[in-house]
Amino acid sequence: MTLLPPSAFAEFDAFTASLGSRTPALFLDYDGTLAAIAPRPELAAMPDEARAVVLRLSALCPVAFVSGRDLDDLTAMVAVDGLVYAGSHGFDLRGPDLRRQVGVEYVPDLDIADGSLRDRLGGIAGALVERKRFAIAIHTRQVAPPEKPRVADAVRAVVEAQPRLRMTGGKELFELRPNLPWDKGRAVLALLEALGLEGDGIMPIYLGDDETDEDAFRALAGRGDGNGIGIRVMDGPAETAATWSLHDPAEAAAFLGRLADWLAQR
Numbered sequence: 017m018t019l020l021p022p023s024a025f026a027e028f029d030a031f032t033a034s035l036g037s038r039t040p041a042l043f044l045d046y047d048g049t050l051a052a053i054a055p056r057p058e059l060a061a062m063p064d065e066a067r068a069v070v071l072r073l074s075a076l077c078p079v080a081f082v083s084g085r086d087l088d089d090l091t092a093m094v095a096v097d098g099l100v101y102a103g104s105h106g107f108d109l110r111g112p113d114l115r116r117q118v119g120v121e122y123v124p125d126l127d128i129a130d131g132s133l134r135d136r137l138g139g140i141a142g143a144l145v146e147r148k149r150f151a152i153a154i155h156t157r158q159v160a161p162p163e164k165p166r167v168a169d170a171v172r173a174v175v176e177a178q179p180r181l182r183m184t185g186g187k188e189l190f191e192l193r194p195n196l197p198w199d200k201g202r203a204v205l206a207l208l209e210a211l212g213l214e215g216d217g218i219m220p221i222y223l224g225d226d227e228t229d230e231d232a233f234r235a236l237a238g239r240g241d242g243n244g245i246g247i248r249v250m251d252g253p254a255e256t257a258a259t260w261s262l263h264d265p266a267e268a269a270a271f272l273g274r275l276a277d278w279l280a281q282r
């Protein structure tokens with residue numbers, strides 16, 4: 017684990033040297049990585065410049081988005097046709113020739129949890145329950161600080177009553193998801209296999225900013241053949257399994273722009 021890996025933007029030449037002749041396969045997180053964090057989920061728009069860079073890259077190498085958002089929400093927010101999209105933290109995968117859902121049998125459990133959460137949190141101003149097909153996010157960003165422990169207590173009570181679900185964290189949110197050995201890391205490995213990208217000529221590169229993205233960094237590092245790069249978008253030191261960093265979503269878009277230029281010239 018590193019606290020502040022080198023910058024893939026400031027040390028771009030060293031970064032591209034680490035690719036050698038391999039073609040990148042890009043896996044991009046959405047919130048906090050290509051879209052700046054906003055007060056509410058629907059306000060976190062991806063800048064048009066970032067969308068243009070993603071579109072350009074998609075003509076140069078494989079590109080997938082891997083997000084905690086619901087698959088349809090993610091697809092609409094990114095709005096670039098022809099990409100692979102993984103929603104609900106990788107439980108819901110869709111691409112031009114790909115459709116896979118993991119944990120369909122847990123949807124009724126999520127439905128029950130959704131109802132319980134809305135009952136328990138209805139009286140707490142600012143608490144927001146965001147239902148995704150294979151996960152539920154409980155947002156605390158708009159909750160007054162003294163009330164936040166009440167939200168945490170309510171979420172814990174719901175998950176304790178439903179052992180088929182498990183709780184994970186994030187930026188000002190709790191998440192409930194199927195209690196299955198599945199996460200963004202396993203989804204990325206499954207995508208590499210499904211898309212025929214497991215060969216030596218491909219370098220998977222994952223950009224993410226949050227604790228759920230660490231699953232993907234670890235999964236790529238765990239391949240053991242050096243074929244996998246994690247880049248953590250971080251505005252200060254934090255424990256990460258990524259080996260490179262970027263400062264914020266603006267720098268992530270600038271980095272992807274340089275990568276597109278480099279790929280186009282190569």
Ligand SMILES: O=P(O)(O)OC[C@H]1O[C@H](O[C@H]2O[C@H](CO)[C@@H](O)[C@H](O)[C@H]2O)[C@H](O)[C@@H](O)[C@@H]1O
Binds near residue numbers: 056153155188
């Ligand atoms: O995997 P990601 O694409 O990073 O998605 C993680 C969660 O992102 C969203 O919540 C976060 O962003 C919101 C908008 O900026 C912010 O208001 C919230 O505090 C953040 O936690 C999204 O709403 C969740 O569903 C995703 O799981």
